[in-house]
Structure formats: structure tokens, C-alpha cells
Amino acid sequence: xxxxxxxxxxxxxxxxxxxxxxxxxxxxxxxxxxxxxxxxxxxxxxxxxxxxxxxxxxxxxxxxxxxxxxxxxxxxxxxxxxxxxxxxxxxxxxxxxxxxxxxxxxxxxxxxxxxxxxxxxxxxxxxxxxxxxxxxxxxxxxxxxxxxxxxxxxxxxxxxxxxxxxxxxxxxxxxxxxxxxxxxxxxxxxxxxxxxxxxxxxxxxxxxxxxxxxxxxxxxxxxxxxxxxxxxxxxxxxxxxxxxxxxxxxxxxxxxxxxxxxxxxxxxxxxxxxxxxxxxxxxxxxxxxxxxxxxxxxxxxxxxxxxxxxxxxxxxxxxxxxxxxxx
Amino acid sequence: xxxxxxxxxxxxxxxxxxxxxxxxxxxxxxxxxxxxxxxxxxxxxxxxxxxxxxxxxxxxxxxxxxxxxxxxxxxxxxxxxxxxxxxxxxxxxxxxxxxxxxxxxxxxxxxxxxxxxxxxxxxxxxxxxxxxxxxxxxxxxxxxxxxxxxxxxxxxxxxxxxxxxxxxxxxxxxxxxxxxxxxxxxxxxxxxxxxxxxxxxxxxxxxxxxxxxxxxxxxxxxxxxxxxxxxxxxxxxxxxxxxxxxxxxxxxxxxxxxxxxxxxxxxxxxx
Numbered sequence: 073x074x075x076x077x078x079x080x081x082x083x084x085x086x087x088x089x090x091x092x093x094x095x096x097x098x099x100x101x102x103x104x105x106x107x108x109x110x111x112x113x114x115x116x117x118x119x120x121x122x123x124x125x126x127x128x129x130x131x132x133x134x135x136x137x138x139x140x141x142x143x144x145x146x147x148x149x150x151x152x153x154x155x156x157x158x159x160x161x162x163x164x165x166x167x168x169x170x171x172x173x174x175x176x177x178x179x180x181x182x183x184x185x186x187x188x189x190x191x192x193x194x195x196x197x198x199x200x201x202x203x204x205x206x207x208x209x210x211x212x213x214x215x216x217x218x219x220x221x222x223x224x225x226x227x228x229x230x231x232x233x234x235x236x237x238x239x240x241x242x243x244x245x246x247x248x249x250x251x252x253x254x255x256x257x258x259x260x261x262x263x264x265x266x267x268x269x270x271x272x273x274x275x276x277x278x279x280x281x282x283x284x285x286x287x288x289x290x291x292x293x294x295x296x297x298x299x300x301x302x303x304x305x306x307x308x309x310x311x312x313x314x315x316x317x318x319x320x321x322x323x324x325x326x327x328x329x330x331x332x333x334x335x336x337x338x339x340x341x342x343x344x345x346x347x348x349x350x351x352x353x354x355x356x357x358x359x360x361x362x363x364x365x366x367x368x369x370x371x372x373x374x375x376x377x378x379x380x381x382x383x384x385x386x387x388x389x390x391x392x393x394x395x396x397x398x399x
Numbered sequence: 400x401x402x403x404x405x406x407x408x409x410x411x412x413x414x415x416x417x418x419x420x421x422x423x424x425x426x427x428x429x430x431x432x433x434x435x436x437x438x439x440x441x442x443x444x445x446x447x448x449x450x451x452x453x454x455x456x457x458x459x460x461x462x463x464x465x466x467x468x469x470x471x472x473x474x475x476x477x478x479x480x481x482x483x484x485x486x487x488x489x490x491x492x493x494x495x496x497x498x499x500x501x502x503x504x505x506x507x508x509x510x511x512x513x514x515x516x517x518x519x520x521x522x523x524x525x526x527x528x529x530x531x532x533x534x535x536x537x538x539x540x541x542x543x544x545x546x547x548x549x550x551x552x553x554x555x556x557x558x559x560x561x562x563x564x565x566x567x568x569x570x571x572x573x574x575x576x577x578x579x580x581x582x583x584x585x586x587x588x589x590x591x592x593x594x595x596x597x598x599x600x601x602x603x604x605x606x607x608x609x610x611x612x613x614x615x616x617x618x619x620x621x622x623x624x625x626x627x628x629x630x631x632x633x634x635x636x637x638x639x640x641x642x643x644x645x646x647x648x649x650x651x652x653x654x655x656x657x658x659x660x661x662x663x664x665x666x667x668x669x670x
Contacts, residue, residue: 134522134662155527163523168516170412172419177412184408185524229520 082147085110085237085269086131090141093126100126101137102293108286110236111267113259115280115301117379118290119387124273125165127290128239131271132163146237159186162230163239169225171215175206178214178225179232186233200228203258219246227255237269244276256283281305281379289386296386301379308385309377312352314359317344319368328365334358346375405526406534413508413538423507427546431496435550436557438492442484443561446477453480463487473567481565485558486573490633493579494619496550497588501543505592506609508535509599513669528660532596536653539592540585547584551576574635582642587619590645593652600665 086108093101100123108114116124129135131145133154143150145157169178176197183193201207204224209217214225223246230238240259244252260283262268274280280287281301288298289308297304318324326338329347334354339346349358355374362372417423445452453460453476460476463483471478512518521531551572558571572580595609633641 129666132523134519134666136663155525158523158525161523163520165519165523166516167518167520169520170416170517171515172416173412177415181408181412182520182524185405185521185526187402187405187525189404233525 083109084144085112085146086114086271087142087144088131088140089143090139091127091130091137091143092139093123093130093135094138099293101130104290104293104295106288106295106298108269108271110269111263112285113263113270113272113283115272115274115284115287116290117274117277117280117287117383122290122387123293124290125241128163128165128241128271128273132161132239133157157237159233160236161239162233162235162237163241164226164230164243165239165241167226169214169222169229172213174211175201175214175217175225176210179228182229183232196232200231204228220248220251223247224251235268237271239271239273241273242276243272243274244279252279259283277378277380277383287379289383291387297382302376305377305379305382306352308382311377312349312355313375314347314349314355314362314372315344315375316347316362316372317370319370322368324365324367324369328367329362332358332361332365401527401529401533406530406537409521409526409530409534410538410541413535414542417504417507417538417542420507423503427500427503431500431546431550432553434492434496435489435554439485439489439554439557440561442488443481443557443565446481446484446565447561453477456480459483469570471567471570475565475567478566481562482570485562485571486576489554490576490579493547493551493554493584494587497543497547497584498591498619500546501539501588501591502595502609504542505536505539505595506599508539509596510607510609513599513665516669519666519669522662522666528662529657532657532660536589536592536596536656539595540589543588543592544585547588548580551580575633575638578635578638578642579633583638583645586642586645586649589649590652593649593656597652597656597659600660 084107086106088104088106091101091104091106092099104123104127116127118124126135130137130143131150133151136151137143145153146160148154148156150157170181173181176194179197179200180190180193183196184190188196198207198210201210204227206221206224206228209221214222217225223243227240227243230240243255243259247255256279259270259272263270263285272280272284284301286299287301287304289296289304297308299307316324316329324345326340326345329335329338329345332347334349334351334357335347336350337348347358349355352374359372359374363369457476460479460483467487468474468479468482471482474482509518512521526534555572559569562571563569
């Protein structure tokens with residue numbers, strides 16, 4: 073192995089090229105490429121049936137690819153290296169807990185699978201239960217737990233082996249806003265402090281935009297876009313807008329705004345104006361001209377496209393060519 | 400390399416789940432106890448209280464070869480009936496009991512995990528394929544054999560208390576029963592468990608695995624029927640030979656299961 077390859081292995085937690093998976097004649101994945109740096113919080117977005125679960129299964133060696141050029145996780149090639157990566161990985165998928173076991177037993181069981189002895193496994197279980205606010209109920213069977221508590225248990229279970237790479241699947245489903253916020257903060261903190269890589273799948277695009285350092289949109293079996301949430305949004309939504317908010321009582325008209333340099337169109341709602349500008353490079357000139365208007369303003373700022381807008385733009389355009397090319 | 404600590408953890412989890420599931424344990428305890436307590440107690444008490452009833456069993460007693468009953472001084476017709484009933488008639492139940500227990504527990508353990516959507520979580524852990532399969536098989540095999548041995552101990556007590564006075568001496572357990580319990584019950588149970596686990600990797604749920612696995616019981620029921628009717632009286636030597644044949648089958652089946660088990664195959668049959 074060359075130094076260059078070694079460095080690349082060290083830098084990337086996941087490296088995938090040309091990943092294709094058919095179920096019968098149906099392509100679930102049609103040439104997926106992914107690069108996820110170590111320590112990243114990565115979000116794989118896509119509609120139901122897009123192939124997110126299939127991707128996670130293949131990346132964990134529990135499902136075989138039909139065809140792939142490169143499939144490397146934490147420096148190990150798959151599927152040969154599946155047994156090497158499993159101790160380094162924690163997966164939270166849409167599965168169930170053992171309802172008839174207690175919360176502590178559910179977690180310590182999995183800790184045992186990760187090589188901890190009984191005493192260490194119990195300590196690890198209690199530590200995680202404490203972190204998720206469930207320690208007082210450690211001795212209760214989880215069948216009595218609420219959906220949110222079970223969700224916390226599933227996340228705790230994925231963390232029980234102190235993994236280098238964690239796959240939380242819809243991690244905040246069923247959680248109240250406080251718990252969701254805490255979990256996202258935890259993910260952000262651990263990824264920075266311990267260089268743990270998170271590979272999230274979720275439909276909560278606002279959360280993904282907030283927590284992810286990188287996202288990819290999977291639809292029709294192919295990656296439509298990947299990069300930072302801002303990069304993906306900017307690439308998928310070419311429309312450039314500037315929000316202009318007049319001060320209360322100020323008289324600002326659509327005609328005044330459309331006369332400014334770069335303005336091409338406008339929407340007005342709730343006392344603010346959303347002005348379409350020809351391009352990103354035209355925004356500074358428009359802003360300068362807007363603040364020079366003889367009108368009191370509360371604010372003038374570019375309205376960056378959101379991940380949700382990008383997602384809707386990307387998943388609504390099936391790429392039959394890509395699917396056909398994968399055959 | 401198989402790590403026994405991980406296998407033990409999986410085994411302990413499965414046993415805890417099995418023993419805490421009333422739907423599984425209820426039938427598993429009630430039906431066998433009815434068979435191994437109710438039938439022999441009723442039979443032996445009937446012989447004690449109404450020895451004349453043996454007259455109606457003359458043809459049945461006559462169908463058993465003379466060599467099947469030892470020469471016990473002063474053995475009465477009721478004693479012969481008691482001996483045949485205790486040693487041969489009920490022996491088959493002790494094959495059916497562990498077979499039934501192992502089938503139900505194995506189907507619940509593997510296919511049941513699929514149905515309850517807990518199996519996929521296990522597939523992502525560092526458990527190797529061999530550890531997963533061995534843990535699952537052990538978790539069904541051990542309770543089945545232990546349960547059969549507990550039933551055997553209870554049965555021995557009943558026979559010694561109620562049967563010995565009719566036969567005229569303490570005669571139980573006989574050599575063929577020792578062979579049955581020590582050799583045949585474990586090997587047949589392992590065969591059943593391995594078969595159900597093999598079926599379970601493709602079955603989508605408990606009922607499907609239980610139904611398919613249960614069909615393997617049919618030849619065993621045939622052997623039991625032959626034994627009961629006196630067509631085939633299994634001596635200790637015959638039982639030992641049959642047990643070794645099952646042991647050979649078990650080894651082959653386990654080899655096939657461990658070699659053929661693939662997480663990807665199991666995942667593709669998840670509901």
C-alpha cells in the first residue's frame with residue numbers, strides 16, 4: 073500500500089464507488105458514489121424506498137452488492153473485511169428491542185457482544201442509561217417504555233461498543249423537541265471531540281441541515297447531489313433571493329425594488345419582500361442599492377436556499393439514464 | 400475463532416426471553432406434564448385398583464415378544480401390563496416431548512426474532528455467523544434436553560411409587576430407558592433444533608418455521624406408534640445405534656448450517 077492510499081484510508085471513514093444493487097430486475101442502487109471523511113456528521117437523505125437502508129446494510133456487510141468498484145469502510149474492504157469493521161461500528165436501524173428484558177439487560181447484552189465482560193458491560197449500560205436519562209428505570213422491562221424512551225434505548229444500543237462509526241437511522245423519530253435537541257448536540261460534540269463519524273438517515277431536513285457537515289441526496293438509486301448542506305442547496309436551487317424588510321410605517325413599493333440593479337422578480341408576504349436577483353454575483357450591488365433607498369429598513373439579506381428546497385428539487389427529477397446505465 | 404463468552408451471552412438472553420414468555424412456556428409445560436404425569440398415574444392406578452381390567456389388554460400384551468419382559472418371579476398379568484406400559488408404551492412420549500419443546504423454542508428463537516423485528520440488530524453486532532448459529536441452537540437444545548430429563552426424573556418417581564408394587568420389584572429405569580434419555584433424546588433434540596434453525600433462516604415468522612419444522616416430527620411419531628403397537632420393541636442396543644445415526648446426521652446438519660449461514664440471506668428474508 074502506498075503512503076497516498078494509506079493517507080486516504082486514514083482520512084475517509086466510508087469510500088464507495090459504483091455501488092449497484094438489484095432486487096430481481098429492480099435496481100435499488102444504480103451506481104452510488106460516496107466519500108465520507110472521518111469525524112464527519114453525514115446525512116443520507118432520500119424518499120422512502122430510495123435505497124437508504126440497502127446502502128446501510130451493504131456498508132455493514134449484512135447485504136451483498138450486486139456490483140461495486142470500491143467499497144471501503146474504516147480502511148477495510150467489504151465484504152471481506154466485514155468481521156473487522158463490526159466491532160468498530162454501531163447501527164441504529166428501524167428494529168426493536170428485546171421487550172421482555174430490562175433496559176440494563178438490553179444494553180449490557182450488546183456490550184457483551186462487543187467484548188466487554190459482564191461487570192464492564194453493566195457499567196457501560198448504566199453509563200449510557202444515565203446519559204439518556206433512563207437510569208432510574210434500568211431495571212424495568214422495556215415493553216413498558218414509551219416510543220421516545222425506546223428510541224433513546226436504540227440509540228444507546230448503537231453507542232454501546234464505543235464505535236468509530238455510528239449509523240443512526242431516523243434518530244429523532246418519536247423524541248420530544250428537547251430530547252431531539254440534546255441528541256443532535258451530542259452527535260455534534262462527539263464527532264468533534266472524539267472524531268466519531270456519524271452516518272445519519274432521516275427525513276427531518278431541518279435537523280439534518282443543522283447538524284450535518286455533509287449530506288447526500290439519494291433518489292432513484294443514484295446520488296443526486298452531495299456536499300455540505302449549503303453547497304447542495306446552492307447547487308440544487310439556482311434561484312437567488314434577497315429578503316428586504318421595511319421598518320414599520322415605512323413606504324416601500326414593489327416598483328422601487330424591481331427598479332434596483334439585478335432584480336428580476338418579487339414576492340411579498342407578511343410585510344416583507346422576497347426579491348429574485350439575477351445571480352449571486354449581483355447580490356452585493358442589489359444590497360447596496362437597497363440600503364441607499366430613501367426608506368427605513370429593518371433588514372436586507374440574501375435568503376439562502378434551504379436543504380428542504382434542494383431536496384424537493386432533487387428528488388422530483390428521476391434520472392432514468394443513470395438507472396439504465398447501471399444495468 | 401468462536402468466542403464462548405459471546406455465545407453464552409446470546410444463550411442467556413434467549414433463555415431469559417423463552418422462560419419469560421407465557422405463550423411459549425404455558426403449552427410447553429402443561430402438555431408434557433399432562434402426558435408424563437397424567438397418563439402413567441391413571442394407568443398404574445387403574446391396574447392397582449382393578450387388576451381384572453387386564454383381561455381386556457390380553458391381545459395387546461400378547462403382541463409384545465416374550466424377550467421384551469424380564470423373568471421376574473411371581474409376575475402377574477397386571478404386573479406384565481404395568482411393565483409393558485411403563486417401559487414401552489410411554490417411552491415414545493419421551494421422544495415427542497423434547498421434540499415438541501425444541502421445535503417450539505427454536506422456531507421462536509430464530510424466526511420469532513425476525514417476526515418481532517429484533518434479529519437485524521443482532522446481525523450488525525460483532526457476533527460471528529458461527530457464534531450466532533451456535534448460540535441460537537444451544538438456546539433451544541439445552542432447555543429441551545433439560546426439560547426431558549426433569550420429566551424423566553418425575554416419571555421415574557411415579558413408576559417407582561405406583562408401578563413397583565404391581566410388578567413386584569423396583570425395575571425402573573431399565574437399560575433401554577437410560578439409552579433413550581442419555582443418547583437418543585439429546586441427539587433427536589439436536590436434530591430437530593438444527594432442522595428448525597435451518598428452516599428459520601428462510602421462514603418469515605414463527606408459525607411458518609414451526610409448521611415446517613414440525614413436519615420433521617412425523618417419522619418420529621411413526622417410530623413411537625410402532626413401539627406402542629409392539630411391532631418394534633427398542634432395546635438399549637437398538638436405541639444406541641439409532642442415536643449414533645442421529646449424531647452423525649446432527650454433525651452433518653450443523654456443518655451445513657454453519658457453512659451455509661449468510662447474513663445477507665437472512666436479511667433478504669426479513670419482513
